[in-house]
Amino acid sequence: MTSDQEILYSIALSKIKGISLINANQLYQAMGDATSVFANRNDIRSYVPEASQRVVDIFKDVDYAIREAERELQFMEGKSVRCLTQKDADYPRRLRNCTDAPIALYYCGNANLNNAKVISMVGTRKITPYGAGLCKEFVADLKRICPDVLIVSGLAYGVDIHCHRAALDNDMETVGVLAHGLDRIYPYKHRATAVEMTRHGGLLTEYTSGTQPERYNFISRNRIVAGMCDHCIVVESAEKGGSLITADLANGYEREVHAFPGRTTDLYSAGCNKLIQQQKARPIHNAQEFANWCGWSSQHTDRTQPLQQELFVQLSAEEQAIVKALEGTDTRHINEIVNATGMSSFSISATLFDMEMKGLVSAYGGGRYKLSDTIIQGRNAII
Numbered sequence: 001m002t003s004d005q006e007i008l009y010s011i012a013l014s015k016i017k018g019i020s021l022i023n024a025n026q027l028y029q030a031m032g033d034a035t036s037v038f039a040n041r042n043d044i045r046s047y048v049p050e051a052s053q054r055v056v057d058i059f060k061d062v063d064y065a066i067r068e069a070e071r072e073l074q075f076m077e078g079k080s081v082r083c084l085t086q087k088d089a090d091y092p093r094r095l096r097n098c099t100d101a102p103i104a105l106y107y108c109g110n111a112n113l114n115n116a117k118v119i120s121m122v123g124t125r126k127i128t129p130y131g132a133g134l135c136k137e138f139v140a141d142l143k144r145i146c147p148d149v150l151i152v153s154g155l156a157y158g159v160d161i162h163c164h165r166a167a168l169d170n171d172m173e174t175v176g177v178l179a180h181g182l183d184r185i186y187p188y189k190h191r192a193t194a195v196e197m198t199r200h201g202g203l204l205t206e207y208t209s210g211t212q213p214e215r216y217n218f219i220s221r222n223r224i225v226a227g228m229c230d231h232c233i234v235v236e237s238a239e240k241g242g243s244l245i246t247a248d249l250a251n252g253y254e255r256e257v258h259a260f261p262g263r264t265t266d267l268y269s270a271g272c273n274k275l276i277q278q279q280k281a282r283p284i285h286n287a288q289e290f291a292n293w294c295g296w297s298s299q300h301t302d303r304t305q306p307l308q309q310e311l312f313v314q315l316s317a318e319e320q321a322i323v324k325a326l327e328g329t330d331t332r333h334i335n336e337i338v339n340a341t342g343m344s345s346f347s348i349s350a351t352l353f354d355m356e357m358k359g360l361v362s363a364y365g366g367g368r369y370k371l372s373d374t375i376i377q378g379r380n381a382i383i
Helices: 004-015 021-031 034-039 053-058 063-076 129-145 159-169 188-199 215-227 242-252 267-277 287-294 309-314 317-326 334-341 345-358 373-377
Strands: 082-085 104-109 118-122 150-153 174-177 201-205 231-234 256-259 361-364 368-371
Touching: 004 021, 004 034, 004 063, 004 082, 004 104, 021 034, 063 082, 104 188, 118 159, 118 215, 118 242, 129 159, 129 287, 150 159, 159 174, 159 188, 159 201, 174 188, 174 215, 188 201, 215 242, 231 242, 231 267, 231 287, 242 256, 242 267, 256 267, 317 334, 317 345, 317 368, 334 345, 334 368, 345 361
Parallel strands: 118 150, 118 231, 150 174, 174 201, 231 256
Antiparallel strands: 082 104, 104 201, 361 368
16 A cells, blocks of 8 residues: 555645656656655756756645645545555556556546556547447447456547447446546546446546646646556547547557548548558458457467478577567567567568467467467477
8 A cells, every 4th residue: 555645745746737748757766766756956966967957847836735745635535535656556566567667646537557467448539430449339349258358438429438438338437537637527528437337347537626627637647548448449530630640659558559441431430441551550451350459369270280290300599589578478578589589680580470470379469479289298308
């Protein structure tokens, strides 16, 4: 459990004016926690020598931030609202690894934000019947194939609310990331859905009470939607829009991005088609295809033919190094394989491709690889 003092100072650190989240996180990481940042606020450069004079000066007067944090704790008292600091085990671990992760989050709900499978579903506020049908059908099929997925979106008009409601209709947990404090719901029209979500998912925000739903806040909250998921799905989007910002953020965080393709003449498929054309997103057509790609489906099978036992001894030195790096793991990212083998990225990529064609490994979403079942069963013939 995070101490009350750490919660107070985490809130206060997030309320300091003039300091970016990247700078705040840099201080946080250098000193270990928010409490230490405030305890050493007059000695910033001892911990972060490259800190600018502006940052040093900002910390000369931060008492106002502590008072604001105390007021926020008073607001939370007696309410079903929790403050999750980066030290809290319930803080979204995927988001924590982002350089601009919020110092503090405010959460009302019961869903596990560190669910093993988390997807974000985003798109236009001007959803078409085609998009509405995609949301309904995709979530219903996903429930049948892989029922333990947490669905994250932004509670906005259009795709967001359709995804939340589809999740609730199918008894799946869903979390809405808000662009304001938990003392209000915007748009108010979604209040009933939001209340239901607190019982079957949750509401999450980085903003304290009293924060208005300003335009910039919606852009900022998109990074949370992108950062706390494994996969980001764009349902419908015009050529420009907030969901494309979310997709770009997800790509930057090395999340897998998927998009539903549409007709070239459809205004609200233009953004999805563009993402696919620019290879910023994988095309997605249905829940089964998606679950197979993620390796989440019980019906998922390797996309390669098994290798005959007698071929094991014919592995090259590079292939044997990769087998050793993958052995004993579920899946492993290509960058981890590079580090484990000491081989170049180019050599690893080429060898993995050859191994996939031979049936030695299976490729999964996000640049992850796994040994085939045949290799696992016959590994004693290699080692």
